[in-house]
Amino acid sequence: MKRLLAVLSLATLSACSSGPRLDTSHPSVNFDNRIQYVVLHYTSASQERSLQLLTHGEVSSHYLVGDDARATIFKLVDESARAWHAGESEWDGRTWLNSSSIGIEIVNPGYTDGPNGRLWYPYSEAQVQSLIVLLKDIITRNGIEPRHIIGHSDIAPMRKLDPGPLFPWKRLAQEGIGIWPDERLVAAQQALYAARLPDILWFQQQLARLGYRTPQTGVLDEETRNVIAAFQMHFRPQRFDGEPDAQSAAILQVLNSMRFRTPATQNGSAM
The missing domain is CATH 1.10.101.10 (PGBD-like superfamily/PGBD)
Structure with a gap:
């Protein structure tokens, strides 16, 4: 609705004979994409609960990769809008990355602590495949640098652990997503x-x-x-x-x- 109102306002300004004329014939070359980073998370909740939290709670993300058989990709927030997924964060000198990133949540329990130590939960092959398709599309459309495909723990290491040690960073790098050392x-x-x-x-x-x-x-x-x-x-x-x-x-x-x-x-x- 806000975008529609903005477009209508510009159209009104352009058409208004008594007001200032809007001239769009001199576009600047001095700009870049708002989206500089992709931040990956796990939800620590079931798919149903994750959808509830991300659509009606205090946090949000642009996408959610489900844990159903097909690893459905849910689009929750338009990429042009700011989702609330990163919180207090910093990467490469830029802070509060909600404003400059796309957030992707993946349905995954994260970990449980037991008598034998911490147990981390793996991601399914279907989730990895869906994530690869989604990331390649996002990267291509936005021209995101490989090293700016990052985890929540990378941008907030004092308070976050997601997407965890079982997240397939190496696999993604083999698909041309992110970086991995030789x-x-x-x-x-x-x-x-x-x-x-x-x-x-x-x-x-x-x-x-x-x-x-x-x-x-x-x-x-x-x-x-x-x-x-x-x-x-x-x-x-x-x-x-x-x-x-x-x-x-x-x-x-x-x-x-x-x-x-x-x-x-x-x-x-x-x-």
Whole structure:
């Protein structure tokens, strides 16, 4: 309705003989797309409950990928509008990403804590297939950089864990969505860093360069550990303990060396 009113207002302005004339013959070339990022989430709820929360609750997302047999994609908010999915967040220096991102929720329980530790729930093959189709369409239409396909935990590492360590980042990268480090380059760098591990400030600088909001103090404090853990959960989900180590350093180095390559050459071989 707001968009319709705006269009009608412009039409009225253009047609009004007594008011100012609207001239649209000089369009500026100085603009870019409002949508810079895609943020991925799990819902921690059933499909029915997720739809209820995302349509009548305090949060919303542009899309919901269901957990039914066909992994139905529900469009909940138009991409031209701002959905409330990111909250307090930051990536690559830009804050409050609701205004510059598309949010995609995926029906998934997340995790449960039990006597044997934390149990994470996998995503179904149907969900992965639906998500790949959806993401390719969004990326193509909006020209989104591969490294800006991110998780909620990447943009809010102090308070969020979704989409979790079982989210198929590697699989998506193999489909040309997002980034993933070349395992041969990582192995070579890891051998070097095993002999001499970079200091904490180096880790903080490299994480910030990749896009994470990270303290630049040279101190391994709680916030830095959380950021390292979020990074590890995304790019080394087998162990995300927040400890700076040679493999994490190598992955960071390789990913940041990929930053300015073209999308066609970014993915390399998967780990």
